Amino acid sequence: MYKTEIRGPLVLGDKKFSNVSVDITAPIDRSAPLWWKMAFFIGLLAAAWGAIAMYVTVRYGIGEWNVNTSVGWGWEIINFVWWIGIGHAGTAFSIFLLILRQRWRTSINRAAEAMTVLAVGCAAIYPAIHMGRVWLAFFIFPYPNTRGPLWVNYNSPLFWDFIAISAYLLISASFWYFGMVPDFATIRDKTKSKIKKTIYGFFAFGWTGSSREWLKYEALSFILGGIAAVLVVSVHSIVSTDFAASVIPGWHTTLFPPYFVVGAIFSGFAMVMTLMIIIRKLYKFQDYVTDSHLNAIAKILVFISLIMGTAYATEVFMAWYSGNPYEMFTFFHNRITGQYTYYFWAMVICNAIIPQLFWFKKLRKNLTVAFIISLVINLGMWYERFNIIVTSLTKDYLPSAWTDYHPTWVEVGIYVGTLGMFTMGVLLFFKYIPMIAISEVKGVLKLGNHSPVQKTVY
Amino acid sequence: MQKHSIIGVFDDEDQLVQALHSLKEHKVRVEEVYTPYPVHPVFGILDRKTSFTWWAFLYGLMAVIGVLSFLYYTAVIDWPLNFGGKPTNAFPSFIVITIILTILSITILSLFTFSVIAGVYPGKPARMPDIRATDDKFIVMIDPENAGKPIQEVNQVLTSNGASEVYEKESELSN
Numbered sequence: 001m002y003k004t005e006i007r008g009p010l011v012l013g014d015k016k017f018s019n020v021s022v023d024i025t026a027p028i029d030r031s032a033p034l035w036w037k038m039a040f041f042i043g044l045l046a047a048a049w050g051a052i053a054m055y056v057t058v059r060y061g062i063g064e065w066n067v068n069t070s071v072g073w074g075w076e077i078i079n080f081v082w083w084i085g086i087g088h089a090g091t092a093f094s095i096f097l098l099i100l101r102q103r104w105r106t107s108i109n110r111a112a113e114a115m116t117v118l119a120v121g122c123a124a125i126y127p128a129i130h131m132g133r134v135w136l137a138f139f140i141f142p143y144p145n146t147r148g149p150l151w152v153n154y155n156s157p158l159f160w161d162f163i164a165i166s167a168y169l170l171i172s173a174s175f176w177y178f179g180m181v182p183d184f185a186t187i188r189d190k191t192k193s194k195i196k197k198t199i200y201g202f203f204a205f206g207w208t209g210s211s212r213e214w215l216k217y218e219a220l221s222f223i224l225g226g227i228a229a230v231l232v233v234s235v236h237s238i239v240s241t242d243f244a245a246s247v248i249p250g251w252h253t254t255l256f257p258p259y260f261v262v263g264a265i266f267s268g269f270a271m272v273m274t275l276m277i278i279i280r281k282l283y284k285f286q287d288y289v290t291d292s293h294l295n296a297i298a299k300i301l302v303f304i305s306l307i308m309g310t311a312y313a314t315e316v317f318m319a320w321y322s323g324n325p326y327e328m329f330t331f332f333h334n335r336i337t338g339q340y341t342y343y344f345w346a347m348v349i350c351n352a353i354i355p356q357l358f359w360f361k362k363l364r365k366n367l368t369v370a371f372i373i374s375l376v377i378n379l380g381m382w383y384e385r386f387n388i389i390v391t392s393l394t395k396d397y398l399p400s401a402w403t404d405y406h407p408t409w410v411e412v413g414i415y416v417g418t419l420g421m422f423t424m425g426v427l428l429f430f431k432y433i434p435m436i437a438i439s440e441v442k443g444v445l446k447l448g449n450h451s452p453v454q455k456t457v458y
Numbered sequence: 459m460q461k462h463s464i465i466g467v468f469d470d471e472d473q474l475v476q477a478l479h480s481l482k483e484h485k486v487r488v489e490e491v492y493t494p495y496p497v498h499p500v501f502g503i504l505d506r507k508t509s510f511t512w513w514a515f516l517y518g519l520m521a522v523i524g525v526l527s528f529l530y531y532t533a534v535i536d537w538p539l540n541f542g543g544k545p546t547n548a549f550p551s552f553i554v555i556t557i558i559l560t561i562l563s564i565t566i567l568s569l570f571t572f573s574v575i576a577g578v579y580p581g582k583p584a585r586m587p588d589i590r591a592t593d594d595k596f597i598v599m600i601d602p603e604n605a606g607k608p609i610q611e612v613n614q615v616l617t618s619n620g621a622s623e624v625y626e627k628e629s630e631l632s633n
Contacts, residue, residue, distance in 0.1 A: 017494055017594030142532070151532040155541050155551040163555055167562040174569055181578070182592065186494075189589040205573075206582025209591045211506050214496040216576040219510040223568050227518075227561045234557055442594075443495035 010104055010444045013287035017442050021186050024434045024441070027283055028187065028196075032431055035282065043423035050417010053410045054129060062132050064410045070403045071393040075411040076126045078385040082267070083123035083418065084165070084239055085260075085381060089268015090116025091172045092232045095225045104296060106440040107288045111279060112272045113176040114433070118425040119271075120169045122418040127162065129414070157241040164235045171231060175224045178217070181207050182439040236261045243388065249326040250335070250392035253318065259311045263381060266304040266351070270377035273297045275426065277371045279435055288436050295364055301377065302358040309352030326397060334391045339404070343387045350380020463489065464609060465587050466598040466616035467623040471497050474596040477619035478503045481598075484615050489601045492591035510575065514568050521563035525556045587627060595622075602626075 015023070032040075056064050067074040090112035097105035128137050139145075140162050142152045152159050185207035187200040207213065240260035243251040273294065280289040319331035335344040354376050363369045395402045429435070468474040474497065481488055482503055491500050500506075529552045533539075538546040573579050591597045598616065602609050609626075616624045 021593050144536075151537055153539075153541055154529055154533055154555055155544060155548050160554045160558070163558050163562075167558050167565075170562065171565045174565060178569075178572075182495075185584065186592045188584065189592045201584065202581045204584065205578035205580055206584045207578060207592070208584055208586035209492045209494060210586070211491045211493070211497075211500050211504055213576045213578065214493065215501050215506045215508050216510055216572055218496050219508050220568060220572045223511060223514040224565060227514075227564050230557065231561050234554070238554060238558075439495045 010106065010290070010292075011288055011441060012290055015287065015445060017445065020441050020445065021190055021438055023285075024183075024288070024436050024438050025187055025190060027430060028432060028434070029191070033282075036427055036431065040424060040427050043420045043427065046416045046420025047424060048417075048420075049413045050415075050420055053413025053417060054125075056410050057129050057414070058134055062130070064408060066406055066408050066411065068403060068405075070396070070401045071390065071405040073130075073389055073393065074405055075407045075415060076130050078382065078389050079415045079418065080123050080126035080130075081239060081260075081385045081389075082382050083119045083126075084236065085264035085267040085385075086271045086378070087116045087119035087123060087168075087172070087268065088232060088236055088261075088264035089266075089272055090114070090119070091168075091175065091228055092265050092268065093272055094175070095229045095232065098221065098225045099229060103444045104293060106444050107285075107290075107293055107436050108272065108276055108297075109440070110176075110179065110433075110437045111275050111429075111435055112268075113172065113179065114426070114429045115268070115271055115275055116172045117169070117176055118422050118429075119268075120165065120172060121425070122422050124165060124169060125414075125418060127165075157238060157245050160238045161242055164231075164238045168231055168235045171224065171228050175221075175228060178220060178224070179437060179440075180433060181205050182209065182217070183434045183437060185209065186438050187434070233261055236264045239264075248392045248396055249324070250315075250319075250330040250388065253315070255311060255314055255318070259315075262304060262307050262311065263351075263384060266301070266308055267378050267381035269297060269301055269304065270374040270381075273301070273370060273374040274378070277367055277374070279430070281367070283430070283435065285436065288441060291365060294367070294370060298358045298364040298370060301355050301373075305352055305355035305358075305377075309348075312348055312352060330392055330395070334395050335387060338391075340387065340391045340394075343383050343391070347380055347383040347387050350376050350383060354380075462602060462626065462628055463587060464600040464602055464605070464612055464616075465623075465625050465627050466600070466621040467588065467590070467625075468596040468598070468620065469594070469622050470620070471596065473620040474598070475499045475503070477598065477616060477621065480615050480619050481600075481612075484607060484611065486600065486605050486607050486612050486615065489599045489604070492586055492588070492597040492599070494592060494594060494596070497596070508575070510568075510571065513571055514564055517564045517567040518560055521560040522556060524563070525559045526552065529555065 011020075013019075065074060065076070067076075093112045094105060094109040097109070128134050131137055131139075139147070140152065140159065142154075142159075144151065181204060184200045184204035188197055188204045191197055191200065237257035237260065240256040244253060244256035246252060276289050276294065276297070280286050280294075316331050316336070319327040334340065354373060357363045357369070357373060390405050394405055466477065468477065471493075474491070474493070478488065478491070478500065488504060491497075491504060493500065530547065533548070533552075534546045540546075541548075544551075586592075586597075587599050588595065588597045598621075600612055602612070605612055613624050
């Protein structure tokens with residue numbers, strides 16, 4: 001039994017096992033509140049705009065975007081990397097803490113994993129439509145074909161990316177789903193509605209909670225957790241090689257894989273914080289998502305923010321230290337100063353400076369401040385990707401090929417569309433799936449309640 | 459199959475574990491234990507073991523060999539192509555795909571293995587002695603024919619260890 005004497009009780013309010021089942025399944029039994037319906041409607045409108053933008057892209061081609069021969073990658077790749085980054089932390093959070101036996105993960109992992117699956121789903125849209133002719137997307141599959149080279153090029157990071165993201169989506173989704181099976185069984189056995197009993201019963205896989213099932217279930221979680229931990233690191237490293245394996249100034253650097261992995265976890269943790277504060281406030285789950293949980297996330301964010309700051313400084317230092325005039329130009333004349341300087345400084349301020357406010361206990365504990373900072377970090381991470389992609393591409397080696405880049409309404413529409421889809425997905429998750437892992441919370445219910453340290457330590 | 463069983467209901471993990479120890483001392487054979495969350499001492503007392511992780515390792519091993527052979531066959535033997543002067547057997551750049559596809563294979567095969575060995579699949583009807591096991595009760599199920607002790611003694615051991623209910627039940631059970 002793992003005692004958590006430092007953190008104190010993981011669940012507050014002297015809950016009994018049955019309270020946990022009732023509390024967490026309550027939103028499923030209630031009808032959706034007004035704010036839920038309004039948010040869903042807004043999400044639907046955004047998704048509709050996205051659908052129109054995607055239709056225009058597919059119907060008329062990517063000429064509808066402002067990308068050109070210099071800036072071949074625009075908002076689409078920025079948003080792709082942004083979503084993939086957010087999608088990283090859910091699994092990272094859940095799996096690293098599982099492997100490290102951090103039992104405080106239990107209240108948060110379900111929502112974090114849901115966020116992962118939805119965000120990776122949104123991300124997967126971009127490479128597909130970026131191909132221009134989306135109906136030919138199957139060209140990327142490694143099967144013997146008659147289009148010239150018989151097989152795909154295994155040396156290409158873009159191909160690695162396709163493999164990695166498909167695998168990541170599948171593994172995150174199955175890890176998430178199998179985590180929910182015992183909770184679906186709880187709903188199946190508690191609900192009085194026949195329809196719910198049938199539906200949740202179908203998805204509960206005939207779960208009974210026998211010792212045989214639990215033994216194999218835990219083995220499965222550790223197998224999936226162990227291998228997915230490797231995947232979390234490798235997927236975003238692969239995304240970074242899309243850039244680092246090129247010869248564009250500002251991209252061609254060995255710093256990229258760790259820089260991208262850390263950045264991804266940073267944005268994802270921030271999104272986890274955003275979601276947990278929403279869940280805690282709107283569903284009144286403060287006994288499950290305690291101050292101690294949010295405090296732990298805030299501390300992790302400060303730490304990662306320092307790494308981000310170091311990475312930004314390292315990039316600039318290496319540009320100067322290498323003595324390479326193209327690197328120097330990109331960093332000193334097209335990022336720190338120049339046309340897109342706003343994006344560079346916004347990135348630094350949002351990611352490296354503002355999160356430092358979490359050093360102050362008062363601000364860490366203030367949920368409004370924490371909520372705003374978590375949003376600021378995700379904004380900053382978007383600026384980071386814009387900064388990396390657009391500044392390097394608009395002005396590279398050949399001044400005659402220099403250009404500007406601003407998105408068209410179609411590009412903005414696709415981004416807004418994915419935001420809308422994500423919002424709708426999150427809302428459906430709130431309504432139909434237990435937001436907190438019921439069986440896992442029951443497992444930690446007694447933890448810390450008998451410990452000598454009764455006070456939550458910050 | 460109709461089955462007659464003795465059901466002991468506990469409210470608490472500690473009482474359950476204590477009762478299982480006591481049943482073991484009395485040499486009563488416990489058929490199965492149902493809990494709302496995994497209770498680790500139960501696996502030890504009931505001597506439940508699984509070689510699942512070894513299977514996963516084996517899948518990984520097979521996948522590594524399989525993927526590397528596939529890449530070697532397609533890129534070197536079947537249709538060698540010159541990509542920027544790199545050797546056709548570009549082993550370092552095969553590593554990435556090998557890792558990812560190995561992980562993918564382990565995942566898919568492990569999910570199927572789990573479904574088979576734990577006997578769970580979509581739409582399977584749940585057959586359990588007491589549905590409160592997924593909520594807040596810890597259920598011990600004993601088959602009186604295989605228990606090795608008379609029913610009264612089993613009941614007595616369960617009750618004296620804090621079982622909140624002990625009852626007998628005819629039920630349809632799959633395992």
